[in-house]
Amino acid sequence: xxxxxxxxxxxxxxxxxxxxxxxxxxxxxxxxxxxxxxxxxxxxxxxxxxxxxxxxxxxxxxxxxxxxxxxxxxxxxxxxxxxxxxxxxxxxxxxxxxxxxxxxxxxxxxxxxxxxxxxxxxxxxxxxxxxxxxxxxxxxxxxxxxxxxxxxxxxxxxxxxxxxxxxxxxxxxxxxxxxxxxxxxxxxxxxxxxxxxxxxxxxxxxxxxxxxxxxxxxxxxxxxxxxxxxxxxxxxxxxxxxxxxxxxxxxxxxxxxxxxxxxxxxxxxxxxxxxxxxxxxxxxxxxxxxxxxxxxxxxxxxxxxxxxxxxxxxxxxxxxxxxxxxxxxxxxxxxxxxxxxxxxxxxxxxxxxxxxxxxxxxxxxxxxxxxxxxxxxxxxxxxxxxxxxxxxxxxxxxxxxxxxxxxxxxxxxxxxxxxxxxxxxxxxxxxxxxxxxxxxxxxxxxxxxxxxxxxxxxxxxxxxxxxxxxxxxxxxxxxxxxxxxxxxxxxxxxxxxxxxxxxxxxxxxxxxxxxxxxxxxxxxxxxxxxxxxxxxxxxxxxxxxxxxxxxxxxxxxxxxxxxxxxxxxxxxxxxxxxxxxxxxxxxxxxxxxxxxxxxxxxxxxxxxxxxxxxxxxxxxxxxxxxxxxxxxxxxxxxxxxxxxxxxxxxxxxxxxxxxxxxxxxxxxxxxxxxxxxxxxxxxxxxxxxxxxxxxxxxxxxxxxxxxxxxxxxxxxxxxxxxxxxxxxxxxxxxxxxxxxxxxxxxxxxxxxxxxxxxxxxxxxxxxxxxxxxxxxxxxxxxxxxxxxxxxxxxxxxxxxxxxxxx
Numbered sequence: 132x133x134x135x136x137x138x139x140x141x142x143x144x145x146x147x148x149x150x151x152x153x154x155x156x157x158x159x160x161x162x163x164x165x166x167x168x169x170x171x172x173x174x175x176x177x178x179x180x181x182x183x184x185x186x187x188x189x190x191x192x193x194x195x196x197x198x199x200x201x202x203x204x205x206x207x208x209x210x211x212x213x214x215x216x217x218x219x220x221x222x223x224x225x226x227x228x229x230x231x232x233x234x235x236x237x238x239x240x241x242x243x244x245x246x247x248x249x250x251x252x253x254x255x256x257x258x259x260x261x262x263x264x265x266x267x268x269x270x271x272x273x274x275x276x277x278x279x280x281x282x283x284x285x286x287x288x289x290x291x292x293x294x295x296x297x298x299x300x301x302x303x304x305x306x307x308x309x310x311x312x313x314x315x316x317x318x319x320x321x322x323x324x325x326x327x328x329x330x331x332x333x334x335x336x337x338x339x340x341x342x343x344x345x346x347x348x349x350x351x352x353x354x355x356x357x358x359x360x361x362x363x364x365x366x367x368x369x370x371x372x373x374x375x376x377x378x379x380x381x382x383x384x385x386x387x388x389x390x391x392x393x394x395x396x397x398x399x400x401x402x403x404x405x406x407x408x409x410x411x412x413x414x415x416x417x418x419x420x421x422x423x424x425x426x427x428x429x430x431x432x433x434x435x436x437x438x439x440x441x442x443x444x445x446x447x448x449x450x451x452x453x454x455x456x457x458x459x460x461x462x463x464x465x466x467x468x469x470x471x472x473x474x475x476x477x478x479x480x481x482x483x484x485x486x487x488x489x490x491x492x493x494x495x496x497x498x499x500x501x502x503x504x505x506x507x508x509x510x511x512x513x514x515x516x517x518x519x520x521x522x523x524x525x526x527x528x529x530x531x532x533x534x535x536x537x538x539x540x541x542x543x544x545x546x547x548x549x550x551x552x553x554x555x556x557x558x559x560x561x562x563x564x565x566x567x568x569x570x571x572x573x574x575x576x577x578x579x580x581x582x583x584x585x586x587x588x589x590x591x592x593x594x595x596x597x598x599x600x601x602x603x604x605x606x607x608x609x610x611x612x613x614x615x616x617x618x619x620x621x622x623x624x625x626x627x628x629x630x631x632x633x634x635x636x637x638x639x640x641x642x643x644x645x646x647x648x649x650x651x652x653x654x655x656x657x658x659x660x661x662x663x664x665x666x667x668x669x670x671x672x673x674x675x676x677x678x679x680x681x682x683x684x685x686x687x688x689x690x691x692x693x694x695x696x697x698x699x700x701x702x703x704x705x706x707x708x709x710x711x712x713x714x715x716x717x718x719x720x721x722x723x724x725x726x727x728x729x730x731x732x733x734x735x736x737x738x739x740x741x742x743x744x745x746x747x748x749x750x751x752x753x754x755x756x757x758x759x760x761x762x763x764x765x766x767x768x769x770x771x772x773x774x775x776x777x778x779x780x781x782x783x784x785x786x787x788x789x790x791x792x793x794x795x796x797x798x799x800x801x802x803x804x805x806x807x808x809x810x811x812x813x814x815x816x817x818x819x820x821x822x823x824x825x826x827x828x829x830x831x832x833x834x835x836x837x838x839x840x841x842x843x844x845x846x847x848x849x850x851x852x853x854x855x856x857x858x859x860x861x862x863x864x865x866x867x868x869x870x871x872x873x874x875x876x877x878x879x880x881x882x883x884x885x886x887x888x889x890x891x892x893x894x895x896x897x898x899x900x901x902x903x904x905x906x907x908x909x910x911x912x913x914x915x916x917x918x919x920x921x922x923x924x925x926x927x928x929x930x931x932x933x934x935x936x937x
Contacts, residue, residue, distance in 0.1 A: 170419025170624055171303060174391060176426045183385035185416050193419060193624045194302035194313050196286040202318045203301065204285065205359035206325035210350045212246040213357055216281060220247045220272035247272040250288040294324060295331030308336065310376035318364065319371035322350040336373055389467030390426050393485050394617045403630050419624035425461035425617055430454060433732035434464040437725045440889055447712060449701040450725060451483035453596045454694040457604030460613035460634035483701055488579055488593035493551045494675025494684040494718060495590035497606065497648050498572040500548060502563045504644045505571065510545040510651060520554045522561045524585045531557040548651040549659035551674065553589055560588035574639040576602035576612050590675055596695040599686045604693035606649055609642035661685060663723040663886055666731050674718025680707045685722035691737055694729065696722040728889045761787035803857055805847035807840050814840055814859060823857045832862025870927060872919035873912050878931055881912050891926040899932050909934030
């Protein structure tokens with residue numbers, strides 16, 4: 132015992148000599164920062180919410196002093212270094228107290244290190260408890276306080292301490308334990324974090340709640356003793372229940388993991404983050420970056436909910452969805468599988484939306500159409516259709532037949548597109564040439580490897596949903612292809628820009644080609660194979676079904692979103708026919724239904740806007756100020772504005788500078804037209820033609836039929852800026868909120884009506900007791916439950932008379 136006391140007395144003398152240096156001038160120590168510690172990268176959604184934390188080893192998020200709440204600062208100082216604000220880096224009183232305790236125990240039971248010394252140990256020194264190391268620590272502490280302020284040292288200390296469960300620093304610990312930013316911590320939470328510093332394992336609130344609460348009480352008592360809080364405040368904090376966030380193994384999981392994992396893989400290949408793979412890995416997992424993505428949680432949720440609503444069978448086909456803003460290339464949503472974290476699914480982490488490549492079937496035909504239009508074909512050119520055709524290729528005779536061996540008379544290219552006639556598209560492919568179709572598809576945005584074979588016309592080569600959403604976006608963007616991107620910017624933890632991500636934009640084809648393709652694909656939805664994708668607003672799209680119903684697609688777009696949906700068995704590539712699936716799945720069934728449900732929700736708050744379509748004679752409708760010859764602007768005199776159908780090459784490209792300032796970009800001026808009492812489609816069309824966008828508001832219209840327009844704002848005749856929104860008030864309730872009446876409809880018409888609003892149904896074949904004209908009533912719905920006007924939140928049962936064609 133005497134020998135131990137002598138050893139500690141010698142140490143005290145040495146430390147006292149070091150501490151006496153406080154009164155002398157010493158060389159300041161260079162700021163060590165946080166040493167060699169790694170920082171956690173944070174991935175943000177477009178709305179600012181957090182998608183993921185990426186880190187290797189140490190999970191650490193830096194915070195600045197001004198963001199640290201005062202009660203956390205006070206709690207840490209009170210329990211770890213009560214004279215922190217007064218000593219010069221070493222605390223002789225604490226050293227003497229520790230020496231006395233350690234001498235009495237004959238071993239080290241108490242330390243005398245200040246916060247400054249602890250910080251240096253964390254970033255520069257080892258954990259060895261030797262006299263030489265303690266002397267070095269004390270000397271460096273004095274030097275450090277010559278170069279940094281107390282606040283700077285405390286900020287660095289609070290960013291480097293380990294607080295258990297893999298969390299380094301108070302910023303990470305606040306999120307880890309409480310799912311809060313550090314500046315949101317309560318006194319009870321702050322004192323609990325301070326309690327973890329001395330023994331984070333022993334006082335871990337997840338595994339040792341009683342010890343954590345006991346230690347928190349000690350911290351709060353210290354804060355009262357030193358005047359930081361009152362007894363009443365401490366007592367209230369002691370009684371506050373500890374509410375912990377989800378365990379680390381769950382919070383470590385990314386939100387929307389298919390998107391996040393695809394982003395990660397892209398960034399690991401992005402040379403802007405480093406020349407070598409190691410450099411890029413270190414930047415992402417140790418560099419503390421802030422990555423701002425394009426994902427919109429509301430749109431992502433809409434995509435996942437649409438898939439869940441339609442794909443109800445656990446052992447049924449898989450589905451993938453990609454949705455992109457065609458104007459910016461921003462990827463808004465990705466559904467890449469059922470459950471990324473399903474440990475029982477061997478392909479759970481294979482991204483069907485980006486890695487999966489399957490045959491698109493007829494959804495590839497728009498690229499053949501675009502290539503033909505570039506080559507001089509017109510939508511109203513007529514081709515022989517028939518049932519089959521034989522085409523001589525470079526290697527063999529290619530025999531093509533229509534779906535279900537349907538026989539058609541000669542058809543225009545438009546009608547062949549609407550009804551997806553294979554024979555006509557085989558003739559188009561032969562006329563244009565596979566190499567030209569391949570080239571156009573790649574210009575549009577297809578990145579999968581394509582071969583210039585004739586069968587490409589019918590989608591016989593594999594592509595990904597990401598490819599298809601991106602390439603269809605070129606039709607929506609008037610021929611411009613905007614490269615898809617998943618992030619907008621990357622910054623360091625302190626806000627310095629690392630990458631400002633601007634997508635590459637290229638001219639894939641002329642806007643006249645895009646407009647004509649859109650004209651055809653709009654008709655596909657209106658009256659062709661994609662009627663189940665109708666959502667009551669202007670859309671264009673195409674269905675696709677591969678051989679033996681192994682793949683089913685619907686790819687469609689509005690001006691705001693280009694979205695691809697694929698359905699199929701990912702592992703087995705089984706056919707989707709009865710009895711494997713309840714129905715024979717084509718692009719016009721489940722894929723179109725998923726697309727419609729998704730788009731209804733994703734675009735619920737987006738005003739209606741019009742797709743650009745070509746006139747039947749190839750002309751384009753434009754508003755021209757005839758007094759100047761320029762495109763009409765919103766301030767041009769109304770009497771001078773006329774809507775003209777002009778050949779695309781003759782369309783003016785400059786907005787009238789005589790009547791409009793240089794920053795005016797809208798086209799179509801004048802007054803808001805009167806639309807009260809019109810059909811919704813007519814009203815939207817009239818307002819779009821006048822240059823306005825449309826928003827719908829459903830209200831109680833008394834005895835008015837549902838959907839009747841009985842109000843508008845601004846009122847008719849009011850001058851308004853082109854591009855502004857006109858709100859239409861319709862007699863409610865909103866479609867889809869209540870059960871519609873399908874009495875008297877055929878089974879197919881009833882199914883189409885209810886599918887539009889995502890209402891599940893079951894049919895019961897039972898004869899009506901008194902059908903009246905039995906022949907006329909055959910195959911029609913005569914009873915439904917729940918009835919029309921009920922809440923549309925349950926399966927509707929429909930009784931149908933036997934017979935009929937449905």
